[in-house]
Amino acid sequence: MDKLPWLGASVKRKEDDRLLRGSGRFLDDVEETLALHLAIGRCPYPHARIRRIDAARALELSGVETVLIGEQVVARTEPITVLRPFPGSAPTVFHGMAHGVARYEGEPVVAVAAVDRYVAEDALELIDVDYEPLPHVITVEDALRPGAPQLHATVPGNVVVESTVRAGEPDKRLADAAVTVDGTFRINRVSGAPIETRGVIARWAEDTSTLELWASTQTPHLLRAQLAHCLRMDETDVRVIAPDVGGAFGLKIGVYPEDIIAALLAIDTRRPVKWIEDRTEFFRGAAHAREAVHALTIGADRDGALLVLRDRYLIDLGAYHGPLGPPLLTSIMLAGPYRLHDAEIHRRVVLTNKVPMGAYRGYGQAESNYVREVLVDRLARRLGQDPADFRRRNLLRPDELPFKNVSGATYDSGDYARGLERALSRVGYETFRTRQKAWRQQGRHVGVGMSCYVEFTGYPSSAFLGRTGARFGAYESVTLRMDRAGRAALSTGVSTFGQGTETTFAQMAASLLGLDPVDVAIHRGDSQGTPYSVGGFASRTMIAGAGAIEKAAGQIRDKMLRIAGHILDVDPAALEATAGMIRRRDDPSVQVSIQRVSEAAFLGHPLPPGEDPGLEATAYFDPPSSAFGYGTVVAQVEVDARSGEFALQRYILVHDCGTQVNPMIVEGQVQGAVAQGIAAALFEELVYDRETGQLVNGTMVDYFMPTAADLPAFELDHLETPSPVTPFGIKGVGEGGTIAAAAAITNAVCDALAPFGVDLDRLPVTAESIWRALAGARAKG
Amino acid sequence: MPVVELTVNERAVRVDVPGQWTLIQLLRDGLGLLGTKEGCGEGSCGACTVLVDGRLTRACLALAVRADGARVTTIEGVGTDAALHPIQDAFVRHGAIQCGFCTPGLVITTKALLDEHPWPTDHDIREFLSGNFCRCAGYNLILNAVRDAAGVVTEKR
Numbered sequence: 042m043d044k045l046p047w048l049g050a051s052v053k054r055k056e057d058d059r060l061l062r063g064s065g066r067f068l069d070d071v072e073e074t075l076a077l078h079l080a081i082g083r084c085p086y087p088h089a090r091i092r093r094i095d096a097a098r099a100l101e102l103s104g105v106e107t108v109l110i111g112e113q114v115v116a117r118t119e120p121i122t123v124l125r126p127f128p129g130s131a132p133t134v135f136h137g138m139a140h141g142v143a144r145y146e147g148e149p150v151v152a153v154a155a156v157d158r159y160v161a162e163d164a165l166e167l168i169d170v171d172y173e174p175l176p177h178v179i180t181v182e183d184a185l186r187p188g189a190p191q192l193h194a195t196v197p198g199n200v201v202v203e204s205t206v207r208a209g210e211p212d213k214r215l216a217d218a219a220v221t222v223d224g225t226f227r228i229n230r231v232s233g234a235p236i237e238t239r240g241v242i243a244r245w246a247e248d249t250s251t252l253e254l255w256a257s258t259q260t261p262h263l264l265r266a267q268l269a270h271c272l273r274m275d276e277t278d279v280r281v282i283a284p285d286v287g288g289a290f291g292l293k294i295g296v297y298p299e300d301i302i303a304a305l306l307a308i309d310t311r312r313p314v315k316w317i318e319d320r321t322e323f324f325r326g327a328a329h330a331r332e333a334v335h336a337l338t339i340g341a342d343r344d345g346a347l348l349v350l351r352d353r354y355l356i357d358l359g360a361y362h363g364p365l366g367p368p369l370l371t372s373i374m375l376a377g378p379y380r381l382h383d384a385e386i387h388r389r390v391v392l393t394n395k396v397p398m399g400a401y402r403g404y405g406q407a408e409s410n411y412v413r414e415v416l417v418d419r420l421a422r423r424l425g426q427d428p429a430d431f432r433r434r435n436l437l438r439p440d441e442l443p444f445k446n447v448s449g450a451t452y453d454s455g456d457y458a459r460g461l462e463r464a465l466s467r468v469g470y471e472t473f474r475t476r477q478k479a480w481r482q483q484g485r486h487v488g489v490g491m492s493c494y495v496e497f498t499g500y501p502s503s504a505f506l507g508r509t510g511a512r513f514g515a516y517e518s519v520t521l522r523m524d525r526a527g528r529a530a531l532s533t534g535v536s537t538f539g540q541g542t543e544t545t546f547a548q549m550a551a552s553l554l555g556l557d558p559v560d561v562a563i564h565r566g567d568s569q570g571t572p573y574s575v576g577g578f579a580s581r582t583m584i585a586g587a588g589a590i591e592k593a594a595g596q597i598r599d600k601m602l603r604i605a606g607h608i609l610d611v612d613p614a615a616l617e618a619t620a621g622m623i624r625r626r627d628d629p630s631v632q633v634s635i636q637r638v639s640e641a642a643f644l645g646h647p648l649p650p651g652e653d654p655g656l657e658a659t660a661y662f663d664p665p666s667s668a669f670g671y672g673t674v675v676a677q678v679e680v681d682a683r684s685g686e687f688a689l690q691r692y693i694l695v696h697d698c699g700t701q702v703n704p705m706i707v708e709g710q711v712q713g714a715v716a717q718g719i720a721a722a723l724f725e726e727l728v729y730d731r732e733t734g735q736l737v738n739g740t741m742v743d744y745f746m747p748t749a750a751d752l753p754a755f756e757l758d759h760l761e762t763p764s765p766v767t768p769f770g771i772k773g774v775g776e777g778g779t780i781a782a783a784a785a786i787t788n789a790v791c792d793a794l795a796p797f798g799v800d801l802d803r804l805p806v807t808a809e810s811i812w813r814a815l816a817g818a819r820a821k822g
Numbered sequence: 823m824p825v826v827e828l829t830v831n832e833r834a835v836r837v838d839v840p841g842q843w844t845l846i847q848l849l850r851d852g853l854g855l856l857g858t859k860e861g862c863g864e865g866s867c868g869a870c871t872v873l874v875d876g877r878l879t880r881a882c883l884a885l886a887v888r889a890d891g892a893r894v895t896t897i898e899g900v901g902t903d904a905a906l907h908p909i910q911d912a913f914v915r916h917g918a919i920q921c922g923f924c925t926p927g928l929v930i931t932t933k934a935l936l937d938e939h940p941w942p943t944d945h946d947i948r949e950f951l952s953g954n955f956c957r958c959a960g961y962n963l964i965l966n967a968v969r970d971a972a973g974v975v976t977e978k979r
């Protein structure tokens with residue numbers, strides 16, 4: 042195929058005009074007349090038996106329509122399914138509302154539908170819930186102790202699943218290794234924290250006897266599937282519509298208890314039921330992410346060849362499986378971009394009385410990158426090698442790809458060392474060590490840290506997902522239709538949550554149909570009128586979507602050429618579609634407009650004999666392989682060795698996401714992901730009090746998200762190695778920026794403080810944690 | 823029910839306002855101006871930022887009845903049907919919008935900044951914008967857009 046005209050162009054985003062004018066329509070902007078408003082009573086304890094609920098006084102309050110309690114929900118619904126369970130997991134029965142026992146602070150216990158939110162909240166105050174607090178566990182270590190409170194009868198010992206991945210001969214390599222280092226690392230519990238909270242409007246459509254659910258979701262079709270299952274309905278009788286979504290980041294995948302509650306109340310009352318999450322609820326109801334404890338060992342031979350990796354880690358799942366399930370990519374990507382054949386990875390997914398874990402941008406990959414890259418630096422130091430040299434030696438070379446890593450993932454393409462070198466030269470690494478020495482003599486502690494990653498994007502086929510127990514496919518789909526004016530309408534089940542899909546999909550379709558992107562209208566996010574779709578997550582939409590668009594547009598283009606050939610009396614094989622016209626390749630003056638061809642298809646005349654009217658195609662594309670992006674972060678910090686305070690002076694990321702469909706959108710995705718990566722590395726942590734089991738900092742004031750004043754300018758550089766295994770060589774890009782942040786900054790701080798022998802092993806990295814590490818190192822002498 | 827008379831985006835309006843309503847409710851529920859967004863309802867995120875008599879105001883905290891006699895500018899009052907305001911245009915060109923939920927508040931904040939400091943320093947810009955969270959775009963692109971709108975040359979390292 043000729044080069045696609047709009048592929049690689051920084052086309053202005055289609056979404057921007059409406060969003061800038063305040064005309065974007067988010068969940069709270071969806072107008073529903075006569076809606077009831079929902080308020081949800083939540084368990085104030087981390088773990089409690091619900092002995093009795095008395096709602097009599099609430100029901101007497103004027104304006105209250107109805108009250109729903111857990112007993113009813115449990116009787117009328119199925120538990121929430123898990124979209125991507127860890128293979129072999131024991132079930133944690135998670136309903137739309139707690140009945141009998143509530144297992145985390147914030148779990149829904151009772152709900153009120155009333156004429157407005159104020160009345161509904163007042164009514165909650167009138168409901169008597171008799172709780173019997175039960176012993177709770179807040180840390181994974183506590184949850185594993187003999188005699189620890191048990192969260193679920195189905196999960197003995199609070200371990201949902203325990204399994205091991207083994208490759209090669211890890212024990213032998215450990216014994217052989219000249220040098221081994223180990224470390225225990227704690228990864229903080231954080232939240233994706235989109236600026237738009239969750240929200241839902243449920244409506245029973247009397248005319249069609251169907252349920253309509255407007256939801257702030259990144260997966261309309263998967264939400265529909267899960268919701269229908271919970272409600273014991275057929276999917277066909279449920280319609281899910283995602284309006285503009287105000288940020289998602291993995292947190293808005295799948296069905297949540299509130300969706301089920303709103304749906305039941307809409308069915309009962311025959312009125313629309315609306316719920317907008319407030320921020321207090323958000324921190325206690327929307328998925329938390331990342332928290333894990335890793336005990337990692339790596340070893341190398343005397344020359345510094347990486348020989349072996351052994352990890353034993355605990356994932357803190359919270360109180361239930363959320364709708365998606367815990368991350369699988371932690372294990373899959375632990376080996377990173379290195380030549381490593383021998384490993385043992387042992388993982389346990391553990392229950393605690395906290396909000397259920399969900400996905401967050403870089404799911405699993407940010408976790409494994411952090412522990413591995415920090416320990417790689419320690420290993421290099423132990424070997425007396427420069428951390429850059431150690432990585433140079435062990436990074437996979439382009440001629441070693443494709444390479445199957447110890448967990449079975451096959452890296453497709455890339456030049457990992459080139460990314461490292463580019464980032465190092467940007468920071469002036471050649472001369473940095475000399476400068477660093479000079480600064481040290483002046484009492485200044487400046488350090489550079491690096492972190493290399495390879496990133497799993499997209500899924501390697503629906504069959505792969507099926508084999509590993511997932512309840513969704515790897516595909517994406519579109520319906521494309523030409524209208525009589527010669528414009529295209531593209532329908533996709535993917536919703537719009539900031540990723541720019543409306544623009545990039547239009548670019549692809551326009552390129553393949555010979556149109557301008559402005560002539561491609563996008564209909565998105567509505568399960569009705571779009572083909573089955575998986576949705577926007579796992580950096581997969583562009584890869585799978587581009588394949589679907591290629592197929593659908595190809596069918597339409599071929600038909601347009603046949604019709605044009607008929608009109609022009611030319612062999613269709615001699616024609617091409619470009620710039621709104623169908624014309625002869627060798628004589629562009631012989632041409633007919635796409636508008637006229639579309640009109641012929643619409644009128645059914647003039648068409649070649651036997652040709653059906655219409656210009657419309659639906660296509661699915663199931664990617665056969667994942668594509669692997671990669672990159673290196675180099676961070677520079679200066680640390681005050683007395684107070685632990687530090688400044689992040691430079692932040693350099695060189696990355697490769699294959700073919701870029703729209704470089705401006707890629708830049709935005711990377712910028713945003715880097716900001717979130719640094720945020721989780723330096724600022725954010727959801728803290729639970731071990732004694733009371735309460736979330737200590739569940740407000741925007743106490744959960745320190747960075748502002749424009751808190752982050753440095755990032756220095757980004759792109760390499761472009763088209764993937765050999767995906768349509769147009771596209772690799773996913775939405776998540777990569779988060780992955781390497783924590784390790785690069787940790788390594789930079791440890792490098793700055795190398796004379797003190799400081800090791801850091803927990804996130805976030807704060808002045809206090811550095812100060813403590815310094816004090817510890819001094820005490821050790 | 824109290825009646826509030828005010829000017830919104832250069833238009834005089836009268837609205838019946840329940841006593842507990844905040845300004846954002848007046849705008850959204852009373853006037854159907856849905857461009858102003860609520861991200862937290864507790865004064866933290868800046869998504870609800872509007873101008874009241876030229877001053878930056880968090881519409882989720884301001885009481886609606888207090889707006890009597892005020893001149894309010896919301897995102898709907900920035901730019902025209904025919905053309906975006908130069909601030910909005912700079913946001914487009916710099917890729918400073920992703921999900922767009924924070925965008926109305928950021929555009930209003932930028933307008934206040936440039937009204938007050940036609941030639942803002944980088945410090946002014948960061949200072950002004952530090953009351954608005956954006957979770958998607960990572961700030962640097964937004965800062966570039968604001969610098970551009972202000973005619974300030976992007977600071978280069």
Ligand code: FES
Nearest residue numbers: 861863867868882
């Ligand atoms: S909604 Fe007003 S500051 Fe967040």
Ligand code: FES
Nearest residue numbers: 921924956957958
């Ligand atoms: S663009 Fe999504 S929060 Fe700013």
